[in-house]
Amino acid sequence: MPKRVTAKEVAKALGISTMTVSRALNNRPNVDPKTRQKVLETAQKLGYFPNYIAKSLVLRKTNTIGVVVPEITHSFFPEVVRGIEEISYQSGYDLILSHSAESGIREKSAIETLVSKQVDGLLISTAQTVSDYTIYQQVMRRGIPIVFYDRCVKNIGANCVSIDDEESATLITEHLIQHGYQRIGHISGPSQVLIGQARKQGFIKALQKSNLTVDADLIIEAGFHEKDGYSAMQTLLQLPPGKMPRAVVAVNDPAAFGAMKAIYEHNLRIPEDVAIVGFSDDIRAELIRTPLTTIRQNAYEVGRRAVQKLIDQIENKTSSVEEIIVKGELVIRNSCGCTG
Amino acid sequence: MPKRVTAKEVAKALGISTMTVSRALNNRPNVDPKTRQKVLETAQKLGYFPNYIAKSLVLRKTNTIGVVVPEITHSFFPEVVRGIEEISYQSGYDLILSHSAESGIREKSAIETLVSKQVDGLLISTAQTVSDYTIYQQVMRRGIPIVFYDRCVKNIGANCVSIDDEESATLITEHLIQHGYQRIGHISGPSQVLIGQARKQGFIKALQKSNLTVDADLIIEAGFHEKDGYSAMQTLLQLPPGKMPRAVVAVNDPAAFGAMKAIYEHNLRIPEDVAIVGFSDDIRAELIRTPLTTIRQNAYEVGRRAVQKLIDQIENKTSSVEEIIVKGELVIRNSCGCTG
DNA sequence: AGCAGAAATGTTAGCGATAACATTTAGCGC
DNA sequence: GCGCTAAATGTTATCGCTAACATTTCTGCT
Secondary structure (H helix, E strand, O other): OOOOOOOOHHHHHHHHOOHHHHHHHOOOOOOOHHHHHHHHHHHHHHHHOOHHHHHHHHHHHOOOOEEEEEEOOOOOOHHHHHHHHHHHHHHEEEEEEEOOOHHHHHHHHHHHHHHOOOOOOEEOOOOOOOOOHHHHHHHHHOOOOOOEEOOOOOOOOOEEEEEEEEHHHHHHHHHHHHHOOOOEEEEEEEOOOOOHHHHHHHHHHHHHHHHOOHHHEEEEOOOOOOOHHHHHHHHHHHHOOOOOEEEEEEEOHHHHHHHHHHHHHHHOOOOOOOOEOOOOOOOOOOOOOOOOEEHHHHHHHHHHHHHHHHHHOOOOOOOOEEEEEEOOOEEEOOOOOOOO | OOOOOOHHHEEEEEEHOOHHHHHHHHHOOOOOOOHHHHHHHHHHHHHOOOOOOHHHHHOOOOOOEEEEOOOOOOOOHHHHHHHHHHHHHHHEEEEEEEOOOOEEEEEEHHHHHHHHHOOOEEEEEEOOOOOOHHHHHHHHHHOOEEEEEEEOOOOOOOOEEEOOOHHHHHHHHHHHHHHHOOOEEEEEOOOOHHHHHHHHHHHHHHHOOOOOOOOOHHEEEEOOOOHHHHHHHHHHOOOOOOOOEEEEEEEOOHHHHHHHHHHHOOOOOOOOOEEEEEOOOOOOOOOOOOOOOOEOHHHHHHHHHHHHHHHHHOOOOOOOOOOEOOOOEEEEEOOOOOOO
């Protein structure tokens, strides 16, 4: 096992103290330029790498940010991480990445590990099953700042960067209303998931703003996957002709794809018979038979804003608690009735 | 600033020594069960988090693996990271993620930082511009194991897990040959990139094995993007009818998409007039007008095998240097001439 | 009860670096 | 060349933890 070269050995090789070596290596003032030069050369020659672990112990700073991601398969989060990485790199922070796999228990344990590793701050997107917030509070009480991203925890004094699900849902629903559709249905997410709730709220709000009746029969609680959209749409298609929705807002793109399949199977056309829109701008959205009108969410921007806020907090540049909302963008294609 | 609770304070609260606290917390033998119980309770009550930085300093082990990724936008690498994460989590290692952005300089600096952070091992996929391998050797001489993944560095005694680009290219080319096509063209990657070279080699090898002539005019050096495939295909389509390829092997799926666009613009049909195949199983490959026959690369598996190898090495379970190759899988759709 | 041996606990030193203070050396004016 | 200040360097203690050794407290057995 090769021995590791320490500052002490560099010092010994030059017949000086480790303190001078430390000063030279860290560009501190009050070091003779000739000494500094010699230290640099010797360090290079001996293959010296500073030990950041030791440094972190004494400085109580690791220049490391802990990132907790609930799901990595989903394309949204890698994109967020890319944004996080970009800014943190520029600011000289490294990232420790943890995956909670949507499990509250794993999330808690990941946070504990990160705290034990003395990260300077945490970026967290909560797992879907989390309901106990004491760990967050415990961490914050220790003076470790947390910024939540995408999935926020409110009222515990933490910063938060999220997507404006509700407003975006309103936006896209209003687009359908502008097309003149009166009866609009909604294929929603599971009711216990925040994102689903927000989008449903936004949908309802848009109807109300235009004085359209909100018909509970036209809101089907489903899920985020293709099959959920498929079966929900089948339910809608079974409604009597006078009641069947002329347009549908799906909770996300996969659900919309499923719904489209059901529509085609009923020998109906999109958008001539039923218009449909999605949410999240899946890569497939523009490639399918009738390209899907949807909302593009800027995951990259969410990541950037979240770390930036966290780093500001770590370096005491800000103290106010903010809720930053990254706007979604309406991507108009053909499934809504627009012609492209 | 809240003070951090240390083992010493837990000890003082109980009137015992820190050593006993340490032993109790780490499930060491020779601790009275009652004492252990009290320590656990008190630690919990005081909100004690162990300081892994201090622990790492004395144990010279961080339980952390450094991962260097050249590119995060590309879907391949997030998938590799997912595989890495899964296994490392099971084995109790955390990941520090670094991004070299295909820059040799950034890669070197990332490695230096990771070494300074005392990672137990490194997973590296080299940036495209890297040609100086001394940093790798320096790190390995320090006793820090490296496993390369996807993009390997040979002959420096490091383990490596990669995709069998050459063999897969042979495989898919042979599939075209089985269709009876005689004149087959290749839209290759840039010649200085290894992956491109390997695929081209595999393409050539398949032709040779079947005693088909390798016509240099049918091999167009292009790039990995859609526009590269588009312009390369245009060059091929300009060839005199007797020379124009009846089938094309594209270096990857995006290049194939570009090529397909060019083919359609020439009012030719796929696969009736020109058959084409890709590489990498892009998510769009099965959704397009004529679904693309391609090679699926198991990025997830690459990640899993690479960390596993690394952890074995860290824990001294293996010492032999291996080159692990994860096989690609032929995904047959319609663009090759098969009917689905 | 007395004692060996095991079990439980304590003490000291050190991991590799830096802060804070102490000391030596250098520079400069008269 | 002297004295004074500033620059350069050195010393000691410490960050929070654990290894290694030292000591004390239990056991059980004759």
